[in-house]
Amino acid sequence: MKIIKNCWLQVVMGLMMLCYVACSKNGDVSAPPSVTKITLLDSTLQDSSFTKALPSTLILVTGQNLHGMVKVLFNNQEAYFNPTYNTSTHLIILIPEKAPTEAVDPNVPNKIKFVTTHGDFEYSFVLDIPPPSISSISNENALAGDSVFVNGSSMYLISKLVLPGNREITDLTTNPAGTRVGFVMPDLGSDTGRLVMHAKYGIARSDGPLNDHESGDVISNLTNDEPGEKPVFNWAWWGAVRTNDATLFPGTRGAYLQSVFGSVGAKDGGWWNDNRSGNFNDVPMFTAGIPNAEAGNYALKFEMNTKEAWSAGIMVLRFNDKFCYRYMPYLAAADGKFSTKNKWQTVTIPISQFRQTADGIEGTGAPAAMFADVLKNGVVVFGYRFITEEDPVDVYNAAFDNFRIIKIK
Numbered sequence: 372m373k374i375i376k377n378c379w380l381q382v383v384m385g386l387m388m389l390c391y392v393a394c395s396k397n398g399d400v401s402a403p404p405s406v407t408k409i410t411l412l413d414s415t416l417q418d419s420s421f422t423k424a425l426p427s428t429l430i431l432v433t434g435q436n437l438h439g440m441v442k443v444l445f446n447n448q449e450a451y452f453n454p455t456y457n458t459s460t461h462l463i464i465l466i467p468e469k470a471p472t473e474a475v476d477p478n479v480p481n482k483i484k485f486v487t488t489h490g491d492f493e494y495s496f497v498l499d500i501p502p503p504s505i506s507s508i509s510n511e512n513a514l515a516g517d518s519v520f521v522n523g524s525s526m527y528l529i530s531k532l533v534l535p536g537n538r539e540i541t542d543l544t545t546n547p548a549g550t551r552v553g554f555v556m557p558d559l560g561s562d563t564g565r566l567v568m569h570a571k572y573g574i575a576r577s578d579g580p581l582n583d584h585e586s587g588d589v590i591s592n593l594t595n596d597e598p599g600e601k602p603v604f605n606w607a608w609w610g611a612v613r614t615n616d617a618t619l620f621p622g623t624r625g626a627y628l629q630s631v632f633g634s635v636g637a638k639d640g641g642w643w644n645d646n647r648s649g650n651f652n653d654v655p656m657f658t659a660g661i662p663n664a665e666a667g668n669y670a671l672k673f674e675m676n677t678k679e680a681w682s683a684g685i686m687v688l689r690f691n692d693k694f695c696y697r698y699m700p701y702l703a704a705a706d707g708k709f710s711t712k713n714k715w716q717t718v719t720i721p722i723s724q725f726r727q728t729a730d731g732i733e734g735t736g737a738p739a740a741m742f743a744d745v746l747k748n749g750v751v752v753f754g755y756r757f758i759t760e761e762d763p764v765d766v767y768n769a770a771f772d773n774f775r776i777i778k779i780k
Contacts, residue, residue, distance in 0.1 A: 403490035406434040406483075412463060423497035426470050432462040432485075439488035445470040446479045446498055472498045474527035474549060474572075501525040502573025503549075508566065511577070511717045512584050512674055512773055514622055515558035521566065521577075526552050528571035535564035535581055578779040579672055579719065584624060590753055590774040591651050594625030610648040610754075611771075620676045620770040622715050627772040630757060635684065635764040642687075642756035649755045649771060656751050656776065662743035667723035668780040669742050671696075671753075674715045676770045680708040683762035687733055690745035691752045694725040695734035698755075715772070721779065751776065 408420035412431045424430060426445075438459040443450045448470040456463050462485075471479050483494045502525065509520040521532070527549045532540040536559060544553040552568070559582040566577040584592050585601035592603045597615045602625075606613060615626040632645035642648045671688065686698040698720070701709035722739055729736030739745050746752075753774065757767070 401489045402436045404434060404436045404440075404485050404487050404492045406432055406437075406485070406492065406494045408433050409494070409496065422495060423499045424466060425499050425501060426466050426472070427468045428466045430464060430466065432464060433460060434462075435460065436489070437462050437485070437487070441486045441488060443486070444484040445496070446472070446476075446481065447484075466498065470498050472500050474500045474525075475547065500527055500572050503527070503529070503568050503570045503575040505566070505568060505575045505577050507719065508577055508579075508581070508717060510622075510674065510715050511579055511581050511672070512623070512715070513556040513581075514624070515556055517556045517622060519554055519556050521552040521554075521568065522550060523552075523575065525549050525572070526568065526570065526575075530569045530571070533567040533569065534562075535559050536562035538562075579670070579717075579777040583775060583777070584773045586775075587656065588775045588777055590654055590656070590751055590776065592625060592773050593627050597625045599625035605652045605654050607650040607652050607754075610643075610650040611646045620678070620713070620715070622676070623674065623770075623772050627770050629768075629770045631768040632757075633764070633766040635759050635767075637759055637761055637763045639759045639763075642758055647757035649774075651753050651774070653747070654751045654753075655749065657742075657746070657749065659749075662741065662746055662749060664742045664778075665723070666725070666739040666742050666744060667721050668778060669722045670777055670779045671720045671722065671725075671774070672777050673718055673774045674772045675711060675718050676713060676715045677709065677711045678713055678768040678770075679766050680710040681767065681769065682708045684757055684759045684764040684767065687756045687758060688720065688725070689733070689754050689756065690722075690725055690739075691747045694727060694739050694745045696720055696725045697734040719777075719779070722776075 410420050410431050412429045436459055438457060440454065440457045440462060443452060443464055445466055448467045450464055450467045452462060452464040473479055481495060481497045483496045485492045503523060504525060505521055505523040507522045510517065513519050526545065529543060529545065529552060532554060534540060538557055540554045542554065563580045563582045563586060565580050568575040585603055589603045591605040592600060593606055593613055594600050594602045595604045596602065611628040611630040613626050613628055620627060628649050630646050632647055682701050688696045688698055701707055722742060722745055725739045725745055726734045727736035
């Protein structure tokens, strides 16, 4: 397909050059420019003209007397074009990636200005923006009054967020880049559901429900008979410290697991020591049809809270004693240190990122293809283990809650 498009582009450019020669010989080179239509640079779409497009779109301008082009501006942002392919009737041009849109300036002119050696011309054209997209929510199980941040892209001109129970949030904070939206979590009671973002250019939904800490999707919320939430226990009574002390890691309901340890040397695989594991009972959770789904349609989610910055060691998340994920969020941190700053944060890991063992190392082999791969006879067998490889760990102090499996697609 790419070869065909490249060949077609060469043919178009060749015809444009022939046209330029003919027009230079026979046309009126001093007549003012005009535009007949704008289309995508795609032979299958040449009959479809349009008056709006996204930045970074390659377009074909068709008109008269377009030769001698000096500059082209989209909402006063100059665009690059190759003058070699500028003829009297056509111009190929890329809309600038950073051309202003209504999202950043409500008073943009929505015009393309063509400047030639023999006159100027303006053409009405709207620079569109993509619909909003949500990549993550800082804490999907935040308490009432907590600050929550929605991360994503193209989150411009938002009118409202709709939370579970049809609660509408209009008091929002946004950043100019359209990548972050903040709000204060209201009391959701027992309502559970996905966040829905309403913006001028579309609607976006979160990949998991808010307030989901006691549903049938939950492996364990670590609560047994403590107040604060419906118990979904399933803990195997060993490994990390189970506590409901709200002063250590404030901002969660009921009990949680705390893994706290230190002075773990390099290449220490003794995960059964010093609170370095989370162990759960086998849990039957899914109906017969679900295991046949693609692994990427589901994700493991949980809340995490670090009291100390995490910079070494591996938290091995394990399903069915066979498929594992080597969780090392500090590798993506700018300073090599991961910290939630003693706030609860939601972690999302697609099931398709869990891998088998290769060369004796868990989580480095072939990935899970079907959801059934990580189950054991349809039952969830889950836990985590903390090990070290080349680097030692001086101190580790983190808490975990609300382990769950969510359909994200």
